[in-house]
Amino acid sequence: MQKVFIVHYGEVGLKGKNRSFFENRLVRNIRHALEGTEYVGVQRIHGRLLVTLSTYADIPEIQRRLGAVMGIAHFELCRVTEQNMEAIKDGALEWIQGHEFQTLKVETRRANKQFPLTSPEISAEVGGYLLKHTGARADMHHPDLVCWIEIVEKSAYIYTEKIRGVGGLPVGASGKVVVMLSGGIDSPVAAWRMMKRGAKAIFVHFHSYPFTDKASLEKAAELVGILAKSNHRTQVYYVPFAEIQREIVTKTPAPFRVILYRRLMVRIAARIAEREGALALITGESLGQVASQTLANLKVIEDVAGLPILRPLIGDDKEEIVNLAQRIGTFDVSTLPHQDCCSLFVPDHPATNAAIEDAQSAEDALEVDALIEQALEAVEKQTVNPSFS
Numbered sequence: 001m002q003k004v005f006i007v008h009y010g011e012v013g014l015k016g017k018n019r020s021f022f023e024n025r026l027v028r029n030i031r032h033a034l035e036g037t038e039y040v041g042v043q044r045i046h047g048r049l050l051v052t053l054s055t056y057a058d059i060p061e062i063q064r065r066l067g068a069v070m071g072i073a074h075f076e077l078c079r080v081t082e083q084n085m086e087a088i089k090d091g092a093l094e095w096i097q098g099h100e101f102q103t104l105k106v107e108t109r110r111a112n113k114q115f116p117l118t119s120p121e122i123s124a125e126v127g128g129y130l131l132k133h134t135g136a137r138a139d140m141h142h143p144d145l146v147c148w149i150e151i152v153e154k155s156a157y158i159y160t161e162k163i164r165g166v167g168g169l170p171v172g173a174s175g176k177v178v179v180m181l182s183g184g185i186d187s188p189v190a191a192w193r194m195m196k197r198g199a200k201a202i203f204v205h206f207h208s209y210p211f212t213d214k215a216s217l218e219k220a221a222e223l224v225g226i227l228a229k230s231n232h233r234t235q236v237y238y239v240p241f242a243e244i245q246r247e248i249v250t251k252t253p254a255p256f257r258v259i260l261y262r263r264l265m266v267r268i269a270a271r272i273a274e275r276e277g278a279l280a281l282i283t284g285e286s287l288g289q290v291a292s293q294t295l296a297n298l299k300v301i302e303d304v305a306g307l308p309i310l311r312p313l314i315g316d317d318k319e320e321i322v323n324l325a326q327r328i329g330t331f332d333v334s335t336l337p338h339q340d341c342c343s344l345f346v347p348d349h350p351a352t353n354a355a356i357e358d359a360q361s362a363e364d365a366l367e368v369d370a371l372i373e374q375a376l377e378a379v380e381k382q383t384v385n386p387s388f389s
Contacts, residue, residue, distance in 0.1 A: 002080040003059070005066060006150065006157050007049035010073035010167055023049070025170040026071045032232040033065045033386070046111045046152050051075075063163065065388060068229040070196050071173075072165030076148070078157040083115060088122070088156045089129040092147055095158045096130065103139035104130055110151040122149060169198030171231055176200045176278040177310070178269050181236075183219040186284030186313055188227060188330040189321050193312040194282050195230050202235045202276050203227075204269045208242040215337065221384070222333045228386040237272055238380040241265070244371050251365040258292045258350045259359055262301045264368070268375050270306050280308040286321065287314050291350040300354045 007030070012022040023044055030042045030051065039062060040052040053059065059077065066075050081091035106127040108119040126149060131138060150157040177199045179191040191201050205220040217238060228234040248260050269281050285293045302309050313321055325331035
């Protein structure tokens, strides 16, 4: 019995003349996701993608990996038959064996309009055959089991379960972004949302080791590994930030320290974005969540970026963000204890309504360009491949 996965996409199918670009990107991403598994190949067929499996393929593992690929709306494990009614009826009967059901429905999609029967005619003939051989009853509204049949190009594909995918667009189809990854709950969720919109994420993590322990570094690495399941081969930059913080603490007014931290981080991340050809910075900021995330302070921080800062979570409350973090698998890691670099040397009363002129005046005491170069020279860059263990 030949088995394949049929992959259906959503938004990709609406891209008109650019559709082939998005399809090819999705094919490439599926190939990356399935590296090391016993699959034979991925190819485009009429309005779908076909993942061909070897006899020894680890089907649950392949299913798990396909479930993380951005751009897939749903996918199905299928029985493949020849494109004639006898083969389709026998294949459908064989495929539904082992399922428990009292009622049954057959649904058909006929992409190959050269096939002599219409979709309703195929469904009626196959349905009658299955009812006769199983003793089940027909139920067009709430059946225990649905048998889907797709007539595509030269084959028929039969399945009984639609597996929901992530949706969105294929990673890489929308260009590169640099994600400022803190190690908390918010920034990994922001990264995931941008990846779902087709952005290829490059991560920058600022840390204060050795003034803090390695927990934030370890958490960042683990979070990147989780996100790499959808982002595929991933670059991450680890930026030592403690010395910059010490300069800010000793030379600038306390209320502005957090804002100045963030302005320096944004400048450094923007330089890394320039290196990588990324077109925007991504943060996990949510309006009003902490002192640095008031509208006034966000404006002051963004003033030094030089490229767009996108904030996918800006209108979400904490419960919404937590729910999504749990769904995508980052929550448990994000909530492990660690010392965030921005929590080091935090003043008791940070400014919540700063002005750009005030921040610029405070920065006059710093050698900003030298601090940026110092950080960039000490950056450690790593490549993370997805771990599906």
